[in-house]
Amino acid sequence: MADLSTLGHRIRHFRTRAGLTLEELGDLTGTAPSQLSMVENGRREPRLSLLEAIAAALKVTAADLLSAEPPSPRASLEIELERAQASPAYRELGLPLLRPGRGMSDSVLKTIVGLHRELDRRARLAIATPEEARRANTQHRSRMRELNNYLPEIEVIAEQATRAVGHTTGALTHRTVAELAGRVGLTIVHTDGLPHSARAVVDLERGRVYIPPASIPGGHGLRSLALQAVANRMLAHAAPVDYADFLRQRLEASYFAAGCLMPRAASLEFLERAKRERNIAIEDFRDTFGVTHESATLRFTNLATHHLGITLHYLRVDGDGSVVGAYENDGLPLPQDATGSTEGEVVCRHWSARRAFARSTRASEHYQYTDTPAGTFFESTQTGTGAMAEFSITLGVPYAASKWFRGRESQTREVSTCPDVRCCRRPDDGLAERWKGEAWASPRVRSHLFAPLPQGTYPGVDDRELFEFLESHARD
Structure with missing residues (x-):
């Protein structure tokens, strides 16, 4: 009506x-x-x-x-x-x-x-502020926690797509990724000069996916970028209406890419065998499918609770201790601000995610047990260096589940009472009084926490730069 x-x-x-x-x-x-x-x-x-x-x-x-x-x-x-x-x-x-009267043309x-x-x-x-983004992230993480980070519909779509090109296990080749793209009318084009604010660009009119000519060693990032473009076509994503919609689309596209790179059936076969042998290790899972450590960790969070009965937590933390990404369904008390958001908050200095930075040798994973107000957790952390700074990737499980994981024999144990400020944030007795009025520091401000999100159809992407890039290549 x-x-x-x-x-x-x-x-x-x-x-x-x-x-x-x-x-x-x-x-x-x-x-x-x-x-x-x-x-x-x-x-x-x-x-x-x-x-x-x-x-x-x-x-x-x-x-x-x-x-x-x-x-x-x-x-x-x-x-x-x-x-x-x-x-x-x-x-x-x-x-x-x-009132638009008859006299108005x-x-x-x-x-x-x-x-x-x-x-x-x-x-x-104008409302695309850090506060809106943080609230959207909080709602997004809450929803995924309810789903145990598992999206069965997208699992099925990824499974059908990879089976159609004959891929069932092992590392997904660039050639097979190109075939997957071709099946939805897309051609992968490697090019320099992408908009500085975009990792990949899709020209739907001409059916092209523009990605860089080189990426991290092994080209893991290139395959994922191309698969996310395929996902946007297969899942019929339109321009996001707000930041929450953007997050949903990004999650679905990334989930599809992970489902193709690490197919469900082959991944479960590998992980179930590792669990029977009490030797689950993200590094083995990573190497079997030829992906990054972070990709393997995130994929494990998709499958572990729904199929293996293991609750867990995941953290990506910058070298200064601030959270870049987080997920938990095992009760770990993540740091939160007044909106309930975790991104940008600083984790306890006793957690594995930060203790791993203190090691002199970082080639192997750091294993430790951490006692918290919510119980004891076993954690495995791998550090790395990105374009801007160092970071750590952590997978953790409750103590009872540590029996399934490599590294459980670790004797390293830390105690954290966070969010109690006396745990690791308040200066030791006497220090505050000792240096009161005698100290000054220039802070390293994380400007992305205070500035409005860059304006554009896709958060952070310059529309003018994007469309000028597409127009310049439309004549190729």
Whole structure:
């Protein structure tokens, strides 16, 4: 059923087409012209009996009047203007309502509506602040915790896609990735000069996926980028409407890529055997499928609870101790801010995620047990160096599940009482008083926590740079 505004426009449209004035329609329906005017202006809902009387007088059906489709392009613009002026953002301006009378040309009306569209677009961009992003991340992590980080529908889609190209286990080759892309009408193009803010660009019009000519050793990142582009096509992703929608799409695309690189059946066969042998190790899982340590860890979180009955936690932490990514369904007390967000918060210095940085030799994984207010956890951490800074990847499980993992014989044990500030954040007795007024430091500010998200269709991607890149390659 149409809303009152659309209903009013449809009644006016059919009345005008019938050549009737409000007074003449009022005589035919036994209704005062002022009442009909309020109905046509969307300020009063007509009774069903009146609606049927109007339809009969105009020689149309009630269904014709109740259609949700505006009766003309002009009416569509007028309805859009009415809705824009009814928004809280417009009302806050304190400006009078503009009624598009007959004397207003269509071009003027289009201009005014266009201005409202742009104001709405800019308002949506303006709320893309760190706070919004943090809240969206919190909701996103809560949802995935409820699902045990497992998305069965995408598992099936990835399984069907890899089987169609004959891949069931082992490392997925670049050639097979190209074949997967070809099956959804995409061609992989390696090129320099990608927009600095984008890792990959897809030209849907020409069916091209632009990715860099080189990546990390082994090209793990290139395969994943191409597979995420395939996922966006297969999952029919449109431009995200907000940051939460962007996170959902990114998760689904990454999940599909992981499902192709580490197929469910082959992954479970490997992991179930490792569990029987009490020798689960992310490094073995990583090497079997030729992926990065982080990819293998995240894929393990997808499968461990649903298929192996193991609850766990995952952390990616920068060298300064701040959380870049986190997931848990084992009760580990992750650090949180007032919104419940973990990203950007600093983890306890006694956790494996930070203790691993203190080792002089980092070629192997760091194993330790950590006593926390929520119990004891066994953790395995691998460190690495990215483009900007060092980082650590941690997989942890409750003490009872440590029996399934390599490294369980570790004698390293730490005690953490965080979030109690006396654990590792408050200076030792006397130090604060000793240095009060005698110390000064220039902080290394994590600017991404304070600045608004870069404006663009995709958070962080410069629209102008993106579209100019696509246009330059459209002539190739």
